[in-house]
Structures are given as C-alpha cells and as structure tokens.
Amino acid sequence: MRHTHDMHSEDPVGTTNATTARHITIRCQFCESWNRVDASRAADRPKCGKCGKPMLLDRPYPLTDETFARTIAESDVPVLVDFYADWCGPCKMMAPFVDEIARERQGQVLVAKLDTDRSQTTSMLFNIRSIPTTIVFKAGKEAARQMGAVPKKGLEALLANAGT
Ligand SMILES: [Zn+2]
Numbered sequence: 001m002r003h004t005h006d007m008h009s010e011d012p013v014g015t016t017n018a019t020t021a022r023h024i025t026i027r028c029q030f031c032e033s034w035n036r037v038d039a040s041r042a043a044d045r046p047k048c049g050k051c052g053k054p055m056l057l058d059r060p061y062p063l064t065d066e067t068f069a070r071t072i073a074e075s076d077v078p079v080l081v082d083f084y085a086d087w088c089g090p091c092k093m094m095a096p097f098v099d100e101i102a103r104e105r106q107g108q109v110l111v112a113k114l115d116t117d118r119s120q121t122t123s124m125l126f127n128i129r130s131i132p133t134t135i136v137f138k139a140g141k142e143a144a145r146q147m148g149a150v151p152k153k154g155l156e157a158l159l160a161n162a163g164t
Helices: 039-044 068-074 089-104 120-125 152-161
Strands: 023-027 034-038 061-063 079-084 110-115 133-138 141-147
Touching: 023 039, 023 068, 034 039, 061 068, 068 079, 068 110, 079 089, 079 152, 089 110, 089 152, 133 152, 141 152
Parallel strands: 061 110, 079 110
Antiparallel strands: 023 034, 079 133, 133 141
C-alpha cells in the first residue's frame, strides 16, 4: 500500500458521541463520481453529491480494479471484501450471509464484493488463490483473511479477528 494514514481509532462507531465523523469513500455506480459518505448516516440512504442517485450501503458494494485501492485506503471504517466469482457455488452459498452482515453492520463496516474474474489485478495483488476469500481491511491494510465459504458466524469471527 503506498498510501496509509494513521487516523484510525478503536472507538465504537459513533451513535452518540461522534466527535469526528468517519467517512466511507465510494464511487457512485451511476455517474462514477467519488463521494465521501458520513458513515454514521449510512442508513439514511445517502445520495450521490453529483447525480443524486442513492448509494446503497445496506448491501455489498461492488468494487473493481478501478475503485478498490482508493475505497480501501480512504474509508475510515473497516472494509470487508468478498472476493467471489459468478460461477462459484460456495460463493453463492455464502452470499446471503455477506448480505446480512452488510445490513447489520451498515455504517460500522463497509461490506464490499469484488468479482475476481473481472478484477484480476486486485485479485493477484492480494494473492487470491481460492474463492470465496474474505478479507477485512483496516486503514488500507489487510487485518484478517478467511479462505473458503463460512457461515455468518464465521464472518462475524473474521471481523472480531480484525478487531472490529
Ligand atoms: Zn452519481
């Protein structure tokens, strides 16, 4: 990672004493402009600052080779990424659990997914040898990794391993 910044803190994600807003950095899927979303307001269906379309954070957010590095590096919340492929049966089995985590941890964790066939550069960079592989990134760095499909509890354990 060329770009790291240690503004990371272990505070539980603020509902009450949000002194410093934490942001999620994502590219709008419609107009492709970059947005910084206040993580504590993720559930309010934030809209793209440019085109006004919703940025849906209650489900896994699709990342690509183009958007991956910046999202990981510039989001203040941990980012859980499901590295998957459309043809992968175990990935499909795990997908509903990833969806649930996205809903439940909305605003605390950015849950994302990356299609390893379409985004091979990122998959190679992180040495993805089997799918699904799930990685939690904190402050742009890998904090925990799970290879193979796991039930929801396994994803929760992964987040716990990453200190989230
Ligand atoms: Zn937009």
